[in-house]
Amino acid sequence: MLASAGRRVVPAAHRVASILVANVRFLGSAFAQSGDAYVRVASLEDLRSRASQSPEVRAVKFDMKLDEEDADDIFLQEEGFVFYSKSKVIAYLNKCAHMSLELDMDDADFFTLDGSRIQCKVHGAQFCPDSGVCVEGPCKSKMLTPLNVKVDGDDVLVAGADE
Ligand code: FES
Numbered sequence: 001m002l003a004s005a006g007r008r009v010v011p012a013a014h015r016v017a018s019i020l021v022a023n024v025r026f027l028g029s030a031f032a033q034s035g036d037a038y039v040r041v042a043s044l045e046d047l048r049s050r051a052s053q054s055p056e057v058r059a060v061k062f063d064m065k066l067d068e069e070d071a072d073d074i075f076l077q078e079e080g081f082v083f084y085s086k087s088k089v090i091a092y093l094n095k096c097a098h099m100s101l102e103l104d105m106d107d108a109d110f111f112t113l114d115g116s117r118i119q120c121k122v123h124g125a126q127f128c129p130d131s132g133v134c135v136e137g138p139c140k141s142k143m144l145t146p147l148n149v150k151v152d153g154d155d156v157l158v159a160g161a162d163e
Contacts, residue, residue, distance in 0.1 A: 036065075036148070036160035041091075044154045047084040055115035059083040061094065061108045063162040080147050081110055082156060085129050091149045091158050096120040097127075097134055097142035118144070 041062040064078040082091040103120045118127040125137030132144035148159035
């Protein structure tokens with residue numbers, strides 16, 4: 001459904017199961033600490049190629065490693081996503097700054113139709129891809145949780161990602 005050019009309006013009542021799980025607690029700040037091991041999550045060449053294609057395929061999702069306390073919880077899942085922007089590789093936790101819900105609809109589609117912003121599918125918040133700051137929507141000025149990224153040759157590595 002389109003409300004205006006480049007913006008999708010998504011029904012607020014979708015993904016009840018995700019809401020139940022995601023509201024258990026917000027783990028964003030637990031990730032990407034300097035002690036976390038870096039794990040390969042994508043190919044740099046692939047991310048560059050995606051950046052020149054449709055915004056719907058621009059990002060690659062990956063699982064985050066849960067801490068020991070949460071590892072046995074089969075309902076708890078944490079994800080990150082990574083993409084190429086302006087000669088940089090950027091990764092965020094897949095968790096909205098508004099209500100700690102996943103930004104996508106489990107389809108790895110994180111961007112507005114024109115590709116200029118990251119958009120949460122739940123209530124439509126829009127974020128600057130480079131800074132992660134919300135520029136429009138219910139969590140204006142709040143930030144997505146950035147993840148530490150390294151590039152080694154063609155390997156894109158994220159701290160705290162699951163192997
Ligand atoms: S959860 Fe409300 S805008 Fe993302």
